[in-house]
Amino acid sequence: MLEQIQETASFIKAKMHTVPETTVILGSGLGKLVDELTDTYVIDYKEIPNFPVSTVEGHSGRLIFGRLGGKNIMAMQGRFHYYEGYTMKEVTFPVRVMRELGIKTLFVSNAAGGTNPTFEIGDLMIITDHINFFPEHPLRGKNISYGPRFPDMSEAYDRTLIARAKEIAKTHGITVREGVYIGTQGPTYETPAEYRMFARWGADAVGMSTVPEVIVANHCGMKVFGISVITDLGVEGKIVEVNHEDVQRAADAAQPRMTTIMREMIQ
Numbered sequence: 001m002l003e004q005i006q007e008t009a010s011f012i013k014a015k016m017h018t019v020p021e022t023t024v025i026l027g028s029g030l031g032k033l034v035d036e037l038t039d040t041y042v043i044d045y046k047e048i049p050n051f052p053v054s055t056v057e058g059h060s061g062r063l064i065f066g067r068l069g070g071k072n073i074m075a076m077q078g079r080f081h082y083y084e085g086y087t088m089k090e091v092t093f094p095v096r097v098m099r100e101l102g103i104k105t106l107f108v109s110n111a112a113g114g115t116n117p118t119f120e121i122g123d124l125m126i127i128t129d130h131i132n133f134f135p136e137h138p139l140r141g142k143n144i145s146y147g148p149r150f151p152d153m154s155e156a157y158d159r160t161l162i163a164r165a166k167e168i169a170k171t172h173g174i175t176v177r178e179g180v181y182i183g184t185q186g187p188t189y190e191t192p193a194e195y196r197m198f199a200r201w202g203a204d205a206v207g208m209s210t211v212p213e214v215i216v217a218n219h220c221g222m223k224v225f226g227i228s229v230i231t232d233l234g235v236e237g238k239i240v241e242v243n244h245e246d247v248q249r250a251a252d253a254a255q256p257r258m259t260t261i262m263r264e265m266i267q
């Protein structure tokens with residue numbers, strides 16, 4: 001495993017002519033940030049040795065290097081979801097490669113269903129914490145020496161970055177919520193009973209990604225900042241049929257606000 005990670009990192013390093021300190025993983029319908037990058041260069045996932053192979057034809061995904069807010073960053077356009085059939089090792093492989101590339105901070109975004117009754121569709125939620133409800137733990141198996149066997153998770157989402165994001169949102173007049181994200185395997189959206197259960201467990205939003213990547217980033221000693229875009233509501237009385245298109249549309253509408261926060265944070 002470690003050998004594969006190092007082989008992949010060496011391949012990417014040989015193609016890199018900037019040194020990014022931050023990586024941004026862009027969630028469904030949240031890829032617009034990439035349009036703001038300057039001096040870009042791209043590596044297709046399919047060129048990268050050991051990188052998981054995409055299950056969706058024509059959408060292999062790519063690493064985009066460039067400058068944003070005066071900083072060098074690397075963006076992952078396209079992530080690997082557990083529901084697609086990838087193993088947890090595959091889902092989180094890119095994060096371990098980032099660690100080998102010397103990346104210190106991980107920004108993540110996702111689309112999520114709101115379980116907090118005060119939330120509205122289109123809200124941005126700064127992720128303050130998460131609940132891991134995936135059926136397999138990404139650190140299961142032999143421990144990789146990047147971190148301890150039993151990693152601490154008391155501050156999975158960096159408090160200083162959260163405070164900074166709130167300041168930025170205020171300055172730009174952007175309303176933000178804060179809350180706990182619960183990660184589930186999908187690919188079904190939730191039944192009303194499941195949404196209710198997650199809310200009672202203390203979750204404010206539910207989605208099908210992010211948690212495995214954030215766990216591995218913490219194990220690697222990286223700082224994490226995350227934003228969920230609330231694309232539908234799993235709140236009693238407000239539950240309507242959810243489909244991917246509606247989720248995409250709501251994510252798209254929230255993108256400019258999310259991009260502003262991410263850009264200023266990186267700066």
Ligand code: HPA
Nearest residue numbers: 111112113189206207208
């Ligand atoms: N549930 C799970 N994942 C999601 C949802 C949801 O309601 N909305 C967007 N991703």
